[in-house]
Amino acid sequence: MEPIAIIHNQYTDRFAIPRQSGSTDLLSVVVFLPKYRDENSLRHIEEFSHLWLIWHFSEIHQEGWSPTVRPPKLGGNKRVGVFASRSPYRPNALGLSHVKLIGVRKTKEDGAVLLVEGGDLMDKTPIFDIKPYLKSDAVQGAKGGYAVDANTFLKVDFEGQAWENLSPEERQRLASVLREDPRPGYQNDERRYAFFFDRYEVFFQIKDGTVYLDEIKNAAD
Amino acid sequence: MEPIAIIHNQYTDRFAIPRQSGSTDLLSVVVFLPKYRDENSLRHIEEFSHLWLIWHFSEIHQEGWSPTVRPPKLGGNKRVGVFASRSPYRPNALGLSHVKLIGVRKTKEDGAVLLVEGGDLMDKTPIFDIKPYLKSDAVQGAKGGYAVDANTFLKVDFEGQAWENLSPEERQRLASVLREDPRPGYQNDERRYAFFFDRYEVFFQIKDGTVYLDEIKNAAD
Numbered sequence: 001m002e003p004i005a006i007i008h009n010q011y012t013d014r015f016a017i018p019r020q021s022g023s024t025d026l027l028s029v030v031v032f033l034p035k036y037r038d039e040n041s042l043r044h045i046e047e048f049s050h051l052w053l054i055w056h057f058s059e060i061h062q063e064g065w066s067p068t069v070r071p072p073k074l075g076g077n078k079r080v081g082v083f084a085s086r087s088p089y090r091p092n093a094l095g096l097s098h099v100k101l102i103g104v105r106k107t108k109e110d111g112a113v114l115l116v117e118g119g120d121l122m123d124k125t126p127i128f129d130i131k132p133y134l135k136s137d138a139v140q141g142a143k144g145g146y147a148v149d150a151n152t153f154l155k156v157d158f159e160g161q162a163w164e165n166l167s168p169e170e171r172q173r174l175a176s177v178l179r180e181d182p183r184p185g186y187q188n189d190e191r192r193y194a195f196f197f198d199r200y201e202v203f204f205q206i207k208d209g210t211v212y213l214d215e216i217k218n219a220a221d
Numbered sequence: 222m223e224p225i226a227i228i229h230n231q232y233t234d235r236f237a238i239p240r241q242s243g244s245t246d247l248l249s250v251v252v253f254l255p256k257y258r259d260e261n262s263l264r265h266i267e268e269f270s271h272l273w274l275i276w277h278f279s280e281i282h283q284e285g286w287s288p289t290v291r292p293p294k295l296g297g298n299k300r301v302g303v304f305a306s307r308s309p310y311r312p313n314a315l316g317l318s319h320v321k322l323i324g325v326r327k328t329k330e331d332g333a334v335l336l337v338e339g340g341d342l343m344d345k346t347p348i349f350d351i352k353p354y355l356k357s358d359a360v361q362g363a364k365g366g367y368a369v370d371a372n373t374f375l376k377v378d379f380e381g382q383a384w385e386n387l388s389p390e391e392r393q394r395l396a397s398v399l400r401e402d403p404r405p406g407y408q409n410d411e412r413r414y415a416f417f418f419d420r421y422e423v424f425f426q427i428k429d430g431t432v433y434l435d436e437i438k439n440a441a442d
Contacts, residue, residue: 001222001313002313004312004313036312038288040288040289040302041288041289041302041303041304042302042304042305043289043300043301043302043305044301044302044305045301045302045304045305047305047364048305048363048364048365049360049362049363049364049365050360050363050364051304052317054275054313054315054317067259067261067262068261068262068264079264080264080265080266081261081262081263081264081265081266082262083262083263083266083272083351083352083353084263084264084265084266084268084269084353085352085353086352086353086355090350091225091257091350092222092223092225092275092349092350094275094349094350096273096275096317096350096352098358098360128313128315129311129312129313129315129317130304131304131306131307131317132304132305132306132307132365133360133363133365134307134363134365135363135365137319137358137359137360137363138358138359138360138361138363139270139271139319139354139358139359140359141270142269142270142271142354142355142356142358142359143268143269143270143271144269144270144353144354144355144356
């Protein structure tokens with residue numbers, strides 16, 4: 001099995017990735033590898049509003065798998081079976097995400113690429129397969145176990161000076177990452193934390209359910 | 222990538238497989254390979270009503286892939302891109318299906334197995350990954366392109382003598398396969414066709430939208 005495509009977006013740090021497919025509107029570009037770069041393979045794909053991506057947890061792969069995992073959504077305190085989770089630490093490190101298809105764009109450098117929205121894949125993630133989302137994939141009334149109501153967002157404080165250097169669009173994107181609590185692992189104290197997002201290194205603190213932006217540095221500096 | 226499990230069910234012939242995940246109530250058993258046979262990996266899985274299976278089109282794999290395919294649902298006349306289809310003839314021959322989780326059963330021979338319903342996987346299909354179906358996987362109002370309304374069933378004629386040797390349960394299961402038109406490829410004439418189902422070889426004809434059961438032989442004879 002080899003990748004057919006690579007995704008490109010602003011999630012340059014795993015802590016910036018949304019917890020769940022569909023929870024942001026950040027745009028990603030799916031670029032096919034030269035061997036699979038054939039416009040015909042996308043014929044009629046724009047009739048579908050959503051796609052499935054099957055991809056590789058390539059960052060995690062080497063760390064192996066474990067029969068039980070502690071989902072961050074459960075605060076890291078409860079162990080569940082790896083097959084009862086979407087954890088990356090699984091025997092075959094496959095990820096599954098649905099994305100909204102914005103469209104097919106023809107580019108000079110990369111041929112026909114897919115513009116998609118709402119994915120939870122990190123920048124440069126290798127993709128193994130792309131399938132249309134069928135109406136029958138939407139199971140009415142599926143019972144979701146522990147993961148159902150876990151998507152509660154933090155409040156984002158926009159007062160800090162650090163926001164001033166960002167464009168309105170950047171502000172919105174960064175806020176959508178911050179509200180999901182990008183602290184690593186199961187850490188939930190009020191210390192200053194940092195992560196990379198797009199071309200920035202972002203410093204923040206969380207107090208009483210609110211995220212405060214401390215500082216933004218250009219990662220290239 | 223190696224399989225973690227094998228599925229077992231009555232779909233012993235690829236022409237008997239439902240066109241779509243979820244369209245039958247046939248039961249399948251997911252048996253883990255010894256290396257991945259650990260009850261802990263299933264802990265809390267029963268809190269989910271549905272699961273995703275990512276599997277291998279192992280029967281098809283050797284036949285390679287094509288940038289365009291002709292979905293049987295479109296009568297085999299229209300070509301669409303392979304990534305705009307769920308065709309097995311894709312670069313990485315991965316299948317994706319949701320199934321209803323009936324439960325976990327502890328068996329003497331195979332350890333803890335999963336009982337699932339509604340899959341479209343052929344008997345003995347290797348499975349690469351099992352994930353819980355999350356509520357967020359159900360995309361409301363996803364637009365399904367050509368595949369949306371294609372699931373029209375044939376009428377099944379129960380008058381023929383061949384039905385008499387089957388139990389009520391077998392009749393129901395066989396009818397659910399026949400109504401999906403198990404003729405190979407794009408053949409749609411009134412000739413007598415055959416396929417294997419469970420331990421039977423099944424002979425049938427289709428006339429004016431109705432399936433007639435001609436004969437049932439025990440495949441082992």
